[in-house]
Amino acid sequence: MATMKSLIGLINKIQRACTVLGDHGGEGMSLWEALPTVAVVGGQSSGKSSVLESVVGRDFLPRGSGIVTRRPLVLQLHKTEEGTTEYAEFLHAPKKKFADFAAVRKEIEDETDRITGKSKQISNIPIQLSIYSPNVVNLTLIDLPGLTKVAVEGQPDSIVQDIENMVRSYVEKPNCIILAISPANQDIATSDAIKLAREVDPTGERTFGVATKLDIMDKGTDCLDVLEGRSYRLQHPWVGIVNRSQADINKRVDMIAARRKEREYFETSPEYGHLASRMGSEYLAKLLSQHLETVIRQKIPSIVALINKSIDDINAELDRIGRPIAVDSGAQLYTILELCRAFDRVFKEHLDGGRPGGDRIYGVFDHQLPAALKKLPFDRHLSTKNVQKVVSEADGYQPHLIAPEQGYRRLIDGSISYFKGPAEATVDAVHFVLKELVRKSISETEELKRFPTLAGDIAAAANEALERFRDESRKTVLRLVDMESSYLTVEFFRKLHLEPEKEKPNPRNAPAPNADPYSDNHFRKIGSNVSAYINMVCDTLRNSLPKAVVYCQVREAKRSLLNFFYAQVGRKEVINIIIAPLLWLLGEDSQTVNNIKIMMQKEKLGAMLDEDPQLMERRGTLAKRLELYKQARDDIDAVAWK
Numbered sequence: 250m251a252t253m254k255s256l257i258g259l260i261n262k263i264q265r266a267c268t269v270l271g272d273h274g275g276e277g278m279s280l281w282e283a284l285p286t287v288a289v290v291g292g293q294s295s296g297k298s299s300v301l302e303s304v305v306g307r308d309f310l311p312r313g314s315g316i317v318t319r320r321p322l323v324l325q326l327h328k329t330e331e332g333t334t335e336y337a338e339f340l341h342a343p344k345k346k347f348a349d350f351a352a353v354r355k356e357i358e359d360e361t362d363r364i365t366g367k368s369k370q371i372s373n374i375p376i377q378l379s380i381y382s383p384n385v386v387n388l389t390l391i392d393l394p395g396l397t398k399v400a401v402e403g404q405p406d407s408i409v410q411d412i413e414n415m416v417r418s419y420v421e422k423p424n425c426i427i428l429a430i431s432p433a434n435q436d437i438a439t440s441d442a443i444k445l446a447r448e449v450d451p452t453g454e455r456t457f458g459v460a461t462k463l464d465i466m467d468k469g470t471d472c473l474d475v476l477e478g479r480s481y482r483l484q485h486p487w488v489g490i491v492n493r494s495q496a497d498i499n500k501r502v503d504m505i506a507a508r509r510k511e512r513e514y515f516e517t518s519p520e521y522g523h524l525a526s527r528m529g530s531e532y533l534a535k536l537l538s539q540h541l542e543t544v545i546r547q548k549i550p551s552i553v554a555l556i557n558k559s560i561d562d563i564n565a566e567l568d569r570i571g572r573p574i575a576v577d578s579g580a581q582l583y584t585i586l587e588l589c590r591a592f593d594r595v596f597k598e599h600l601d602g603g604r605p606g607g608d609r610i611y612g613v614f615d616h617q618l619p620a621a622l623k624k625l626p627f628d629r630h631l632s633t634k635n636v637q638k639v640v641s642e643a644d645g646y647q648p649h650l651i652a653p654e655q656g657y658r659r660l661i662d663g664s665i666s667y668f669k670g671p672a673e674a675t676v677d678a679v680h681f682v683l684k685e686l687v688r689k690s691i692s693e694t695e696e697l698k699r700f701p702t703l704a705g706d707i708a709a710a711a712n713e714a715l716e717r718f719r720d721e722s723r724k725t726v727l728r729l730v731d732m733e734s735s736y737l738t739v740e741f742f743r744k745l746h747l748e749p750e751k752e753k754p755n756p757r758n759a760p761a762p763n764a765d766p767y768s769d770n771h772f773r774k775i776g777s778n779v780s781a782y783i784n785m786v787c788d789t790l791r792n793s794l795p796k797a798v799v800y801c802q803v804r805e806a807k808r809s810l811l812n813f814f815y816a817q818v819g820r821k822e823v824i825n826i827i828i829a830p831l832l833w834l835l836g837e838d839s840q841t842v843n844n845i846k847i848m849m850q851k852e853k854l855g856a857m858l859d860e861d862p863q864l865m866e867r868r869g870t871l872a873k874r875l876e877l878y879k880q881a882r883d884d885i886d887a888v889a890w891k
């Protein structure tokens with residue numbers, strides 16, 4: 250069975266961790282909101298600070314006119330062994346132990362101003378204060394700014410509403426136990442605390458009514474109707490309190506004496522004597538502590554469920570945004586290579602048909618290239634007129650006697666050179682498709698999304714490689730075209746020579762009147778022979794150009810797109826391995842060492858794995874939160890099953 254101390258201690262611990270993580274309710278599912286807390290609510294001067302101080306048994310809260318409490322104060326009370334010295338500790342200054350409670354008060358004031366400035370604004374970021382003392386019970390209380398009707402000088406008018414909103418944001422949480430402080434010397438029906446508590450907790454099951462200032466009620470009046478639960482019925486009994494009066498405070502009556510005085514007041518009071526055992530701040534502290542313990546015990550299953558759900562959610566988000574990267578260069582190298590491989594896989598899937606895009610390369614060979622070949626101006630180049638011109642020029646002063654060898658060669662060379670255009674265009678078109686596939690593959694490689702620097706590096710390296718393949722491919726296709734010029738297929742011309750001259754009557758070819766029929770026919774014949782030869786070359790190139798392009802560009806892209814990059818990365822790894830121990834040997838302070846360090850920084854593998862800073866921050870937060878939740882789960886396991 251868990252002890253009261255351990256249960257409340259557990260919640261205190263989780264609460265502190267929540268504050269460190271900036272979880273003080275508000276957005277989404279919050280562990281803070283699942284934890285039971287006691288919030289002290291009341292109008293200004295209702296006696297909130299006095300009640301808190303008598304529960305603690307110490308003066309430590311800032312006093313003054315106007316709105317003094319401007320940030321929630323989470324006050325965690327830890328009971329220590331009898332005889333131990335009391336001290337306080339703030340979460341924002343964890344190493345400093347305050348034995349002097351006047352210094353605690355000063356620190357609360359300073360810490361309030363640190364967030365709100367001197368502007369007297371309010372802030373909902375809590376100050377977390379732990380008090381360790383043998384004179385307290387284990388309890389966590391949250392002191393909230395006093396509800397007020399008017400802003401004082403220097404405070405904006407909105408502060409009235411701001412305070413109400415802040416207080417409301419605490420008390421409306423179903424896990425908040427409301428300590429509603431009402432001064433008995435005023436009409437309890439108009440008490441700010443009771444009004445607000447009624448609104449957010451109409452059944453009164455989580456409200457504890459506290460009536461202060463019983464000692465200064467008008468003569469002849471008492472608070473019995475309230476304290477005995479007749480006027481303002483709540484599920485829990487009302488507790489009457491007698492705090493130190495202003496005069497007592499001025500006289501520096503200490504808290505222990507004040508508690509004794511309070512006890513005596515009730516024991517000797519004609520009105521409240523019969524209730525003495527259920528009145529006073531000590532009783533209130535015990536009552537709250539017991540209640541808090543019961544509530545915590547009830548809530549543990551739902552808190553554990555929330556923690557488990559949060560752990561699952563955080564793990565899922567961490568998986569989505571990626572786990573942290575290792576710091577040693579070996580592991581970084583491994584990560585980089587894994588990421589490159591992931592990209593390479595996607596890229597290959599595009600080429601091989603697992604993803605769309607590779608078919609566009611076939612489109613280039615099947616449509617673009619044939620269409621470009623078809624458009625070549627052979628008709629013009631091999632027109633009778635041009636044939637005659639080229640042949641005559643090749644003949645020079647001596648016209649050819651049998652076949653115009655030179656003329657044929659010039660006409661063929663001239664025609665073949667036209668193929669260079671479509672050949673280069675094919676190379677470029679395939680280059681363009683490959684580049685586009687690189688871009689797509691980068692954006693489709695999920696693993697790369699968190700590493701924009703590396704994604705950029707890979708894209709640049711892949712594009713560089715594609716440029717190299719393009720240059721190689723261009724040289725190869727131009728060579729293929731040149732090869733066609735460098736040695737002609739003799740067979741073709743021999744066959745021509747053997748074929749009998751068949752003069753087919755062709756009305757379109759009929760010589761025009763006055764034309765020289767022999768000469769025209771002769772050149773037409775040459776033109777058609779060259780054209781037939783070029784058609785043959787065209788068929789060959791239509792088949793061989795795609796082969797060259799695939800060989801030089803597509804196949805290489807599949808085989809060695811990132812080879813250069815791997816070499817570069819490997820070089821960085823070697824530099825890291827060799828230079829790091831050298832630097833260590835050289836010591837720390839020379840200029841050379843600094844220069845080498847700057848150079849090394851550029852060579853750092855880790856730099857390639859730079860992530861979006863926001864993402865890194867988010868991961869850091871999630872990792873911390875995960876640790877908190879896991880720790881909280883362990884703590885609950887340890888306490889709840891004791």
Ligand SMILES: Nc1nc2c(ncn2[C@@H]2O[C@H](COP(=O)(O)OP(=O)(O)OP(=O)(O)O)[C@@H](O)[C@H]2O)c(=O)[nH]1
Nearest residue numbers: 293294295296297298299395462491492493494495
């Ligand atoms: N006689 C008497 N005076 C009390 C009692 N409770 C509070 N006071 C006095 O009432 C004044 C206001 O008390 P605080 O405890 O400062 O009240 P508060 O609600 O914290 O006030 P703010 O922080 O200004 O909102 C002080 O002068 C107290 O001494 C009480 O039970 N009896």
